[in-house]
Structures are given as C-alpha cells and as structure tokens.
Amino acid sequence: MVKDTYSKMLILRFPKGRADSPVVCNLAREYDLTFNILNATIYPRKEGVMVLQLFGTPQNFERGMAYLKQEGIKVQKTEEEIGRNEEVCTHCGTCTAVCPTGALAVSRPDMHVVFDQEKCSVCKLCVRVCPPRAMNLHPVDDLLPEV
Amino acid sequence: MSEFKVNKTYAEINEKIKSGKVVVVTAEEMVDIVKENGPIEAAREVDVVTTGTFAPMCSSGAFINFGHSKPGIKASKTWLNNVPAYAGIAAVDCYIGATEPCEEDPLNRVHPGEFNYGGGHVIHDLIAGEEVHLLATAYGTQCYPNRRIEKMVTLKDLPYAVLCNPRNAYQNYACAINMSTKTVYTYMGVLKPRASNANYSTSGQLSPLFNDPLCKTIGIGTKIFMGGGVGWVSFQGTQYNPNVESTPMGAPVRPARTLMLTGDMKTMNPKFVVGVSILGYGPSLSMGVGIPIPILNEEMAAYTGVGNDDLFTQIFDYGNDYPAGNAKSLQQVSYAELMSGSIRFQGKDVPTSPLSSIVLAREICDILKTQITEGDFLITEPQGMLP
Numbered sequence: 001m002v003k004d005t006y007s008k009m010l011i012l013r014f015p016k017g018r019a020d021s022p023v024v025c026n027l028a029r030e031y032d033l034t035f036n037i038l039n040a041t042i043y044p045r046k047e048g049v050m051v052l053q054l055f056g057t058p059q060n061f062e063r064g065m066a067y068l069k070q071e072g073i074k075v076q077k078t079e080e081e082i083g084r085n086e087e088v089c090t091h092c093g094t095c096t097a098v099c100p101t102g103a104l105a106v107s108r109p110d111m112h113v114v115f116d117q118e119k120c121s122v123c124k125l126c127v128r129v130c131p132p133r134a135m136n137l138h139p140v141d142d143l144l145p146e147v
Numbered sequence: 148m149s150e151f152k153v154n155k156t157y158a159e160i161n162e163k164i165k166s167g168k169v170v171v172v173t174a175e176e177m178v179d180i181v182k183e184n185g186p187i188e189a190a191r192e193v194d195v196v197t198t199g200t201f202a203p204m205c206s207s208g209a210f211i212n213f214g215h216s217k218p219g220i221k222a223s224k225t226w227l228n229n230v231p232a233y234a235g236i237a238a239v240d241c242y243i244g245a246t247e248p249c250e251e252d253p254l255n256r257v258h259p260g261e262f263n264y265g266g267g268h269v270i271h272d273l274i275a276g277e278e279v280h281l282l283a284t285a286y287g288t289q290c291y292p293n294r295r296i297e298k299m300v301t302l303k304d305l306p307y308a309v310l311c312n313p314r315n316a317y318q319n320y321a322c323a324i325n326m327s328t329k330t331v332y333t334y335m336g337v338l339k340p341r342a343s344n345a346n347y348s349t350s351g352q353l354s355p356l357f358n359d360p361l362c363k364t365i366g367i368g369t370k371i372f373m374g375g376g377v378g379w380v381s382f383q384g385t386q387y388n389p390n391v392e393s394t395p396m397g398a399p400v401r402p403a404r405t406l407m408l409t410g411d412m413k414t415m416n417p418k419f420v421v422g423v424s425i426l427g428y429g430p431s432l433s434m435g436v437g438i439p440i441p442i443l444n445e446e447m448a449a450y451t452g453v454g455n456d457d458l459f460t461q462i463f464d465y466g467n468d469y470p471a472g473n474a475k476s477l478q479q480v481s482y483a484e485l486m487s488g489s490i491r492f493q494g495k496d497v498p499t500s501p502l503s504s505i506v507l508a509r510e511i512c513d514i515l516k517t518q519i520t521e522g523d524f525l526i527t528e529p530q531g532m533l534p
Contacts, residue, residue: 090201090507091505092201092504093500093501093503094336094502096500098337106488106500110506111486111501111509125337129336129337131424131425131431132421132423133263
C-alpha cells in the first residue's frame with residue numbers, strides 16, 4: 001500500500017431504493033479506494049446497512065465521501081469498538097463459533113484465540129457469548145477530552 | 148513373572164521424584180516419544196506423563212462452613228452474593244452449586260438469557276480473595292435461636308471451603324451440531340442452523356481420562372492438580388459409564404467415565420477456577436484439572452502415547468434430537484479433524500470451535516511437570532479402583 005494511505009471503519013446506511021445501486025464498486029473504480037466488506041444486511045423494508053473498512057489516500061477519501069453523500073447514503077464512523085480483556089480470556093474458543101468476520105479465530109497449532117480488531121465488524125455477538133466475559137464494547141473516542 | 152517387559156512401582160517412581168531423577172513429560176510430548184521409540188522403550192525412558200484439561204464442568208460446587216455466630220444460628224436458607232446455596236445440612240454448612248443463578252436473574256425470560264452471575268462466579272470470587280456477602284435465615288431453635296445473620300466474608304475468614312465436584316473431567320464428550328432451521332443456544336455453545344458449525348469440548352490427547360482409558364492408575368485417592376491447588380479423586384463421578392464402545396486401545400468413542408473430585412479451595416488459583424456464563428443456558432464453572440499418570444509398564448506408555456488421530460467422538464444433533472432425548476450419533480469424527488478447525492460432515496465442510504482451552508490444558512500439564520520434576524508433587528497409588 002502507498003505511504004500516505006490510511007484505513008477507516010465505516011457504517012454505510014442505504015435508504016430504501018438505494019440498496020441495489022453499485023456505490024461501493026464505484027468507490028473502488030472512481031475514487032481508488034480499496035474496501036473490505038465486514039457485514040452487510042438488507043432489512044425487510046429494503047434499507048441496507050453495510051460495515052466496511054476503506055483504504056485509500058486522504059484526498060481520495062474526501063472525494064469518495066462526497067460521492068456517497070451525493071448518492072444519499074448516510075456515512076457513520078463506528079463509534080464503538082470491541083476490546084478484549086487479556087487477563088480474563090481463557091482461550092477456550094467459544095467466541096470463534098459466532099464471529100462472522102473471522103476477527104476472532106483459533107491460531108494453530110498453538111490453539112490461542114487471536115483477536116484481530118481490524119477485521120471486527122462490531123456485531124457484538126462475542127460480548128454475550130464469551131463465557132468468562134472477556135469481550136467488551138467501548139466507545140472509540142474518549143468521552144472526556146484529555147487534559 | 149510379570150506380563151510386562153518394563154515394571155515400575157509407585158514407590159520406585161516416588162523415589163526417583165525425591166532423588167530428582169524422575170523423567171516427566173506431558174501427554175503431548177509422550178505421543179511423539181511412543182511413536183518414535185515404541186511403548187517399551189518409552190516406558191523405560193519416561194516415569195510420569197502429565198495430563199490436563201480446562202473447560203466448563205457444570206457438576207461442580209463447594210461445601211462451605213461459615214462459622215458459628217453469637218447467638219448461634221441453624222441456617223435453613225443461605226445466599227452468597229445473592230446466589231442461593233443449599234443449607235439443608237448442618238447448622239452453618241452449605242453447598243453452593245456452580246450452575247445456580249443469582250436471585251432476580253431474568254433467566255431465559257428474554258431468550259437467550261445472559262446469566263451474568265451465579266454459583267461458579269461466587270466460587271471464583273472467593274478463590275480470588277474477594278469479599279462475598281453472606282445472608283442466612285433460620286426458623287430458630289432453642290439451641291440456635293438466631294433467625295438471621297448477614298456479613299461479608301472472604302475465603303480466609305471461612306473455617307472450611309472445599310470444592311466437591313460430583314462430575315468432572317469427562318472421558319470424552321459429544322460434538323454438537325444443529326440440524327434444525329433455527330439457531331440454538333446450548334451448553335455446547337451457540338449452534339447455527341443447518342449444520343453450519345460444530346462445537347466440541349475436550350483437550351483430546353491431553354485429557355486425563357483419555358490417557359488412562361481403563362482407569363488402571365487413576366482411582367479413589369489419586370492426588371491431582373485441581374484448580375491450581377491440590378485435589379483428590381474421591382469416587383467415580385455421576386453418569387460414570389465404562390460400558391461404552393471403545394477403540395482397540397481402550398479409548399471410548401463417546402462420553403464414558405467421569406470423576407468426583409475434592410480439593411481445598413484455600414490452595415487454589417482463580418486462574419484455574421473461573422465462573423462462566425453460558426448464553427441461553429446458565430452460569431457454570433470452568434475447572435482446570437490435571438492428573439499425573441505413572442508409567443508403570445509399557446501398557447501405560449502405550450495408552451498415554453495415543454494421539455488425537457486415534458481419539459474419536461460422535462456428532463449429535465442439539466437442534467432436534469438431543470432436546471427430545473433422542474440423541475443418536477450422526478457421524479464419528481476424530482479429534483485431529485475437530486481440532487483442525489473444520490470437519491467433513493454430510494458432504495460439506497463445517498467449521499469447528501472448541502469450548503475447552505488447549506492453551507490452559509497445556510499450561511496445567513507444564514505446571515504439573517515442573518512440580519513433579521522439582522519433587523513437590525508425589526504420585527499416589529489408588530486406595531480403591533473405579534468400577
């Protein structure tokens with residue numbers, strides 16, 4: 001990847017009627033942004049939600065965001081992220097059964113459960129499934145500004 | 148004349164432990180040793196094989212005596228951190244079971260329930276040295292007139308706190324799959340519909356009872372690693388069943404033997420006694436258990452040399468069959484395949500997840516190995532054999 005590339009985890013909300021247009025494809029083709037779709041759902045009334053990780057230069061990012069806005073798509077930053085309390089995790093592996101993106105996976109042959117936050121779509125399934133409650137949900141940004 | 152080429156006694160092995168000459172390996176290391184040198188050579192070389200397992204073991208709990216108050220009480224109901232503990236025993240004795248949810252838990256009213264705190268958590272908190280709230284109520288007698296006591300206690304304050312687990316260290320366990328069309332939340336974890344994932348719970352080749360499949364050295368009175376401290380095999384566990392189909396090496400291919408274990412909580416480490424919450428099922432306790440297997444002869448070397456390729460279990464449907472009480476095997480599968488992360492089931496690849504921590508099982512094997520090598524842990528000859 002080029003030097004000044006950065007990545008962002010975004011939630012795109014597609015209003016009714018927009019879920020079938022190829023906007024994500026255009027982000028790649030027109031704005032040179034690489035994407036990794038972590039979660040995508042279309043709800044019964046045809047609105048869609050997609051969690052994706054975007055990679056690109058800040059400039060292309062800005063242009064891509066403007067394009068999404070113009071297409072009527074609501075863009076949100078993931079405000080919460082999943083963390084793991086390493087002291088509490090027993091590496092049992094129960095969470096790997098429910099993690100939809102493979103962010104939680106068993107590494108072999110050592111059988112440690114590894115957590116790759118880059119792949120996490122913040123679906124929160126692991127938080128309730130983890131037997132010793134090692135997984136937690138917390139805001140991405142600190143609530144209080146640093147002094 | 149013995150039927151074996153290598154013959155060692157418990158006493159001889161203990162002499163080696165005391166003199167620092169003992170050779171101890173983990174069950175995992177033993178698999179390779181036996182494969183390379185054969186059981187006779189392995190039996191000559193190795194004196195003790197350490198085994199270990201760490202997983203939820205629901206049939207666990209603690210007998211606690213909380214000491215007499217002034218005036219005295221014959222407690223008829225007790226709670227520890229708002230979790231009911233059975234008090235239908237002597238005046239200030241109670242038994243806190245691992246799967247008891249706390250009062251006012253919404254349980255499964257909103258399914259699947261989270262079960263954030265229960266008996267297993269109380270046991271963990273006590274071992275971690277935390278203060279626990281004790282409430283006892285009584286109807287009052289002439290010898291014990293008090294009707295209610297309430298106090299904060301720590302493990303140190305308690306005159307007696309002993310884990311007494313009626314069923315631990317299951318020898319083999321089912322692999323769970325869901326053949327129904329809806330997700331189910333079971334004690335075997337979350338199972339997605341249409342056989343989309345498979346969960347299993349054993350440490351396989353590290354597991355104590357897989358290394359002594361016919362219980363030739365593990366019996367009543369065997370000293371073990373229990374929850375980071377010292378424990379003992381007290382008896383066969385509940386649901387103990389030796390009459391199960393087995394491999395030629397004696398390893399059962401479905402759930403079989405179990406152990407009842409006892410150990411002083413005051414010797415234990417909270418890392419190996421962990422309160423857990425099983426979504427949609429209830430609270431429980433994950434226990435770390437390790438048992439040293441003395442290599443008395445080449446037969447024991449051969450048993451401990453069996454690897455995951457030669458250990459098998461059955462796949463059961465937890466969507467329809469198991470809840471209806473009609474569990475039947477859908478397929479046999481090896482632990483080598485289960486631990487690879489994917490199994491071949493009915494023509495498709497199904498991802499697998501463990502519920503049992505191999506990481507902690509290995510750590511237990513290593514701790515036990517160090518303790519024996521350094522002379523801090525002697526092996527014990529059973530005082531009675533299991534059926």
